[in-house]
């Protein structure tokens with residue numbers, strides 16, 4: 001599987017701590033297919049040149065046929081179509097894409113014109129992840145998003161008309177205090193248009209250090225709801241999505257049956273992946289060949305300044321990562337992946353969570369309940385080995 005990081009955004013959302021640069025981008029969405037050169041276009045063309053060079057350099061790190069490709073960011077849909085086409089050509093040139101099942105592009109609603117969507121289909125994209133976030137214009141402005149609620153709805157409709165059957169939308173809750181959940185207008189409008197959507201990623205708004213939101217909260221210009229209110233909104237959202245036919249399969253992810261994200265599910269299964277582009281992370285497994293080392297697992301990351309970081313995972317790191325990722329999914333922690341020597345300690349550590357209803361003990365796995373998913377990170381941390 002391959003992840004492509006596109007490090008550009010039109011402008012910075014207040015809550016965002018991802019690595020991305022705001023481009024100087026004078027062309028409008030209507031002219032993006034034949035833009036006049038400017039700093040933003042040149043920056044993006046240079047980025048694509050370097051990305052294709054990186055593909056050539058690192059092609060042997062994914063020698064098997066690729067099953068999923070994910071363009072994330074940043075805002076991949078900021079790229080002019082000719083640059084996106086060059087990246088896809090590069091992928092076909094340097095990797096075996098003959099067995100690709102899922103090719104996703106993260107997109108912002110304002111970029112998804114019918115013309116752009118048709119070109120995406122032609123390039124082979126079969127899944128969109130659209131950054132809707134909210135259907136309340138006041139909230140969208142507060143988050144410094146560029147689109148309106150109306151544009152978000154149009155983007156989903158246009159994507160559907162262009163032939164995308166697999167459409168995911170991002171949604172943020174826990175933004176405001178709601179006296180009455182009937183005032184959860186975002187959620188209500190959201191559910192009304194949900195028929196065209198197959199997947200929802202729903203996140204509570206978090207305040208990351210160093211973001212504009214952190215400053216606004218510190219200065220008292222933005223007051224966010226307390227934990228109890230956020231949990232109340234989570235339950236309201238969970239109930240409504242369940243009634244609309246969605247199943248929660250990870251803390252923040254809901255899908256109609258059969259539409260779980262193949263790419264993200266493989267991250268949680270700890271499948272190796274290659275991350276390309278500045279800021280991208282990779283997870284690589286090497287077998288030791290003829291050496292006495294059976295298997296080496298590495299995390300590698302591209303720093304924004306062009307340098308590369310690398311860390312070889314110890315058995316302890318691998319165990320703790322397994323705990324962290326598996327307890328965030330409804331499939332839970334398969335006992336077959338827990339080393340024999342850790343089983344007794346694990347059973348002892350899990351018992352309080354089984355007793356309080358956060359975990360269900362299946363024959364061959366420990367699986368979090370909907371309530372337990374809310375506490376996944378805390379449970380995992382308590383079960384870490386040192």
Ligand code: SF4
Nearest residue numbers: 009012013016073074
């Ligand atoms: S569009 Fe996405 S990546 Fe870009 S600033 Fe906003 S949240 Fe961050």
